[in-house]
Amino acid sequence: MYKTNSTWKKVLCYIRPYSFYVILSLLFAVLTGVLTLYAPILVGDAIDYIIGRDQVLFGKIAGILRNLAIIIVITGVGQWLMNLCNNQITYRVVLDVRLKAFKKLEKLPLSYIDSHANGDTISRIITDVEQFSDGLLMGFSQFFSGVVTIVTTLIFMLTIDIKITLIVVLLTPLSFFVAGFIAKRTYQMFRKQSETRADMTSLVNEMVGNQKIVQAFGYGSTACGRFDEINGKLKTYSLKAIFFSSITNPSTRFVNNLVYMGVGIGGALSAITGAISVGQLSCFLTYANQYTKPFNEISGVVTELQNALACAKRVFDFIEEEPETKDDQDAVVLTDAKGNLKLEHVGFSYKKEVPLLKGLNLEVKPGQKIAIVGPTGCGKTTLINLLMRFYDVDEGVIRMEGEDIRHITRDSLRENYGMVLQETWLKSATIAENIAYGNPQATREEIIHAAKEAHAHSFITRMPDGYDTVISEEGGNLSQGQKQLLCIARVMLRLPPVLILDEATSSIDTRTEIQVQKAFEKLMEGRTSFIVAHRLSTIRTADRILVMKDGNIIEQGTHEELLAQNGFYRQLYESQFA
Template sequence: MNKKTIGRVVKYLKPYIPLIIISLMAAAATTLLSLYVPILAGKAIDLIIAPGIVDLDGISKILIRMIMVILLAALFQWIMNVINNHITYRVVKDIRKKAFDHIQSLPLSYLDTKQYGDFVSRIIADIDQFSDGLLMGFSQFFTGLVMIIGTLCFMFTLNITITLVVVLLTPLSLFVAAFIAKKTYNLFVKQSEKRALLTGMVEEMVGNEKVVQAFSYEDDAIERFDKINDELADVSLKATFFSSLINPSTRFINNLVYAAVGIVGAVFVLKGRITVGQLTCFLSYANQYTKPFNEISGVVTELQNALACAGRVFELIDEEPETPDKENAVVLKDVKGSVMLKDVNFSYVPDKKLIQNLNLLVKPGMRVAIVGPTGCGKSTVINLLMRFYDVNSGSIQVEGNDVRDITRKSLRDNYGMVLQETWLKAASIKENIAYGREATDEEIIAAAKATHAHSFIKRLPNGYDTVLGEDGGSLSQGQKQLLCITRVMLSVPPMLILDEATSSIDTRTELRVQRAFAKLMAGRTSFIVAHRLSTIMEADMILVMKDGNIIEQGNHESLMKLGGFYSDLFNSQYKNV
């Protein structure tokens, strides 16, 4: 087992130590009462002296006492189970919350390199597996330990010699269980990793099923799925096979213990050193003593799986978070919209250069369009402006402050952003529009009218109260994009970023939205990324990018007169119009 992972689990258990102590006391009470039952049974047997010579009154009293003891043991066991459930699910809730909260603090540079299905697998499937193992650990592991210790104590009071026989044979069972457990841990780690791959692959295929079918990728998707599924089945089978050896192995040794107790005890009865009732009591104790070893061996298997899953979750929690804001970080207020990029260099991969020596001065209220071929760095500039990524060298300044000296929240609060990729949560239209701020119904409707989304919203079954499915449900891509634009229209930030914001909207609606944007952009600094050059002809400044550099700069008229790259790009779009 991974000692580091166990140590981490113990830390999460610390706040619940008082409950753990109560659970252990309840387990001890349950065990002691259960162990008292064989003593009563032995006494009852000894009252059957010979045929026709039976002390019925004495047996009746013992039976009444046995019923009371059994009922009391059941009560303590119920209390123990309630407490164990409470501790387990509280700990699981704490770990899941910690993991999800940590994801919110991770840098995009990390998130962009991982499959989203891997995060889902760790936070849902892995933590559920850990929960099952932890609950079994509480329910059977602690109870088993108390049962073993308690049984030994009771057995020593009856006969030391027979008890020593049991104690000497016990280490064999522990050795076998520990030996096999070491072999299974790595297999359970691989099982969790393969499960995460399968989750990611299913999420990828189901989320993009239209593309899969459009390109007839179904057979390849099935082949990929079968490959990962076979690998998961193979490693799961191996993990299950080796872990399943623990229980029969320990049972075999425990049966040897039971047989040894029976043989030695029978000899002692013949010699008159113990009574038949005491032998019956001893055999019952031998069975109760070995039973926890069988249970613990099963628990060890589950704990191997649980710790492997917990280790993956802790790996996520241990990932380096986003660089925190500086202690004296500036909180932006009364932003006018002055932005400057000075000698900016940036690349996603160190050995693959992207943006080099980028310089730009944007005055308040300017509309800056960024155009260029795919992969030239347009969206990367947006990522840097929002500080989703930090520059490798140089600086980006807003209102004269380096963005690294500004709190991320205040920086991003002053930007309104509409991306080509839409995102809507599973909630009502109204809640999606007001995602960034609290707003009245009148404000929401006014924003929707401004973006011409009001008409299609009113045609929905419940209007603004229509609940959308995941990522917009059955809405068209254009309708989803209109809602995202409305969301920004409602927040009215001092600076705007529009990254292909109207790419999925029909031409007629686009013209209307452009007029709405024109009103919204009036007096506000705006950065517009566009492939359709007709949407940026009114921009105050157009930056033409290629291979991470600004190769041309000016307004539409000046760039057309220049007859360079922009002119060629514009003419290529409209030469057949």
């Protein structure tokens, strides 16, 4: 349905802190409007001073021209100051909206990020806010001055002739009817255009980020087909939006020409009867143009505002998304953690209709090395997500140091974990900054020591600028193994009480892996460690191995105990080493 009132209210809430600039803009709009409309009166007086041949009052006309020049200068300065105010309002509002959107991004639960395309989120924060900014700026620039011009023109016309003014007033509603009729259809098209643009951004973002996979699997033609389909929809919605928006101006111009015609005929008849002078008729015709011009501008603004409101609604919907649940007011700050963890009857599912973890029980003592194995999709990574509290359990409880982790502040909980995943986490910064990501206060000596422990120092020193080499967010100028070594160095620097290693050495060559495994053995001494592994050779020394299947722990014990049980673990082991 065509409802933009709620969006308008939200926009006005963002504008309210800048009421001072709004008032200034209105004052300058009134000033320029009044002076602009006073100019035709002077021109009309000048015409009346041209009485006839050899009867031109040059002295009077010279005075009028001088006053006219002063009015033009003041009007120009007033419009410049009004535009400055409008720019301040627009870009401060846009700054606030974008900051709020980005802050919301930082507070959104992981479930939102997992269930929404990255491109759509990027489109809302960047493209939609930009479109909203353009529409808002045009609205302030033309809407205020347009409304002021309409009101003041009517007042000036009433002072000259009431009958001719009535012709103008009676024909005016046609413009509003035409503009309103078209605007309803325009909003829908601009909304669909914005949504389809977001789909396109998502696809392009996906293809650019995975270009190697696209080329390796020959997915290019399929990707082009998907792009053509979205592009076709975008073309359809854009053409319809442009069509409806483009007929607004000609339609209102047609109505405005009717107004001008009515003023011309009515004014001519009045001039013939002597009710008004020729100069006043000229003034009235100028006013008719001045009066109808804002309707053309406002009709154009309405079109842009429809696009802006459609984009603003998407941004506000994002800002109003349910944030990650806040820490309890009495939440405990976890300090001096040893690594005691206990899972009691834990149940969890990403979708309620598809259960994943059911009645999971586990107790881990400080310093224990716990390996988690099982087929893909059995819940290994989900268990890690629950321990880190990226997701909250649906049933049961997870305790750390005897405290329900839901009653521990997230920051203090996560400070006690160190993660190295198969998927590397790097950012656009220097190598040193990437290693020190979890400990920004670390000295250069500590960073180098951590890199040496992770066996990353040698390749870092071969880089163009060593530890000051800038790498891209995806680490495009590093191999997969080098990226993983940097993530390992990051944990080596942090030295948390609980380690989570999810295929941490999957991309490293065998010789380096042996060295890193030795470093891990040293790192894991006295620390609780969770090791998610597919290569069972890397977990033989684990204190306990959890074998997961279909969301349950079906077997647990040491490597030798599980082999002796002759169960599912033995099948997994023999499938790799038989």
